[in-house]
Amino acid sequence: MEPVWEYAPAPESRDIAGAKPSYRMFVDGQFVEGAGEPLKSINPATEEVLTEVSTASPSDVDNAVKAARRAYDKTWRKMPGNERAKYIFRIARMIAERARELAVLESLDNGKPIKESRDADIPTASAHFFYHAGWADKLEYAGLGADPKPIGVAGQIIPWNFPLLMAAWKIAPALACGNTVVLKPAETTPLTALVLAEICQQAELPPGVVNILPGAGDVGAELVNHEQVDKIAFTGSTEVGKLIQRSLAGKGKKLTLELGGKAANVVFDDAPLDQAVEGIVNGIFFNQGHVCCAGSRLLVQESVAEELLDKLRKRISTLRLGDPLDKNTDIGAINSAEQLAKIRELTAAGEAEGASRWTSPCPVPERGFFFAPTIFADVQQSMRIAREEIFGPVLSVLTFRTPDEAVSKANNTPYGLSAGVWTEKGSRILWLAGKMRAGVVWANTFNRFDPTAPFGGYQESGFGREGGRTGLEAYLDE
């Protein structure tokens, strides 16, 4: 008798999210109706409209920036660091207290599995506020000058892949350093940022210190070009990053960009293979592959390639795809129809260019935006799937023969955000990390984030660092 054991559905209750029928933008300490065209936020797992969100018009952007400027001049820049820290600590605690609500809301709005929003996104967001609260009264010891000063009003634009976490990465250091903020969340995922606004209000953060303006690219453009914004921090696509850099050229505004990536995960023949398989899976299938530092190119030494791929296919077959709110779901929904179309286009290109496609036989729900985990073997450097960022659960596998070949293939990309190396040989890890043109190199692990560790890229993956002591530099005038 073949034993069968299917896990019963274990869904988290969607009522915990407390999703409201409509959300408004947050300006000068108040929730106000925006004059822009309202947007409808969709649950990507069901394609149902979750809620309606008001968006900002150019005059709303102007009001928000002016409110941030007033708050900067009148209260926030003058406030002693230890007083600022109290507010930031309070926000950190309130995120932790409302973690379950935020996790469910994030999964509804974004499509990511609840186990990730619950165990990664929300706790790490809270940790970023905690960490930066500690810096607020110690900035003179950050090694950035004897008396570092804030920059002013920071315009911040964040992507849809880690909505609350990216808001925390942006807002926490800005506030700790004494800046005020106008933040635009992504148009498909504005909800948790607006709950964060509610938290700021309940924490009695002075009005205008944090302003949150939902909207699409036009709101972002308005913010970038507003003359009273002193600094722009952008996380998103390389394409938009280039547009922003172009429009800011010669204007004297500070800019940090965290853009795309096409990270190489390099597996040597002496690697701990079973854990390498876990690292590869985590590297490319975490958050449906919607991760700028995803390990989307697997570079494996030829002598172990076949064995590793066998193990990898077996492991990927056990990944559970489906309802993001089910606690046993490993892979949730693709964030939008647009992104799903992009993934399909690139995978079709992979097949057309001659790579061998394998897709997990897991069942795929009929409704919602889903894409089953996919591996392409026999990928060559010249193919689109080896060069372009897919931003989905698709892994391209290439092989190498020698360490030098691994380095040259890994670095053969216009990007340079992250990389991984798998070997039991410590000296090789250090050698390879020194050769990689990537902001982060993980050794025998992947996708580990911590507020104390700086994160950022080389080349077309952007510039500036977020997190750690180095990350403070982006929000201080030396």
Place this chain on the structure above:
Amino acid sequence: MATPTTRSASGLPAELAEATRDDTALRRFLHGLPGVDQVGVEQRAAGLATRSIKKASKLWAIDTAIGMVDLTTLEGADTEGRVRSLCAKARRPDPDRPETPPAAAVCVYPDLAECAVKALDGTGIGVASVATVFPSGRSSRAVKLADTELAVRAGASEVDMVIDRGAFLSGRYMQIFEEIQSIKEAAGSAHLKVILETGELATYDNVRRASWLALLAGGDFIKTSTGKVSPAATLPVTHVMLQAVHDWYVATGELRGVKPAGGIRTTKDAIRYLVAVREVAGPEWLSSRLFRFGASSLLGDLVLQRRTQLDGHYSAPDYVAVD
């Protein structure tokens, strides 16, 4: 490991038969196994432990776990009365609910195996006897063989032997290999479980090597611990061993079992192990032929949680028989 094409006289693929040719070959093979990254395996074990098992799947897991328990008493104070009481519990874990599955086996010292065999006659429940100078394994080969013969003569259907950890840690792998082989021969038709005592092997690399060593020598099961050393069974150690039997299956086509023992006391723990069995080794291992729990108090909690699932409310512990 690729699917084997040629097989040796021993029935093993040529590569594995070659590994046991002599001491040097065995050492080379065991040290050539891929390493186990401690951080990685512990992260994976912690991640899988967050699976949420509810409703029908939980009841299935509880019943399956009950049927996998090797109900164990291994104390100096054990008596025939104690063993008979344990056997009665193994036959009917929940007297109020006769449909509750029986335990897989009762596990005792060799001198009490005969008593257990009598008490379980005709039930289909196995009698496992520890042997080879359990728990230390510190004596001569002759004494260990005599210990095993005592168990087998008494009618034990399963023998749980311990390896010589001193020999393992000083690198005398061939000595252990030969010892397992000779115990296997002495055990005859009885199933052989090889206790690695992972708490004394200390590293996951050693656990993987010891697992392969026991599988190469013919162990039907690899078992984590005696229960006398802390730490006993842990989830990450069991992951490494489940991976080993899976890899063994890929290499040879043979299914071998895993038995975590010691420290598994609650239904929640047991379900975490079953999730690991399903997702690391594979669903075919979800059977008492290939997976066992070495436990004593676990059975009581499984019975209580089974009642909770069926009744919709918790029962007091006094509804479950003490051992």
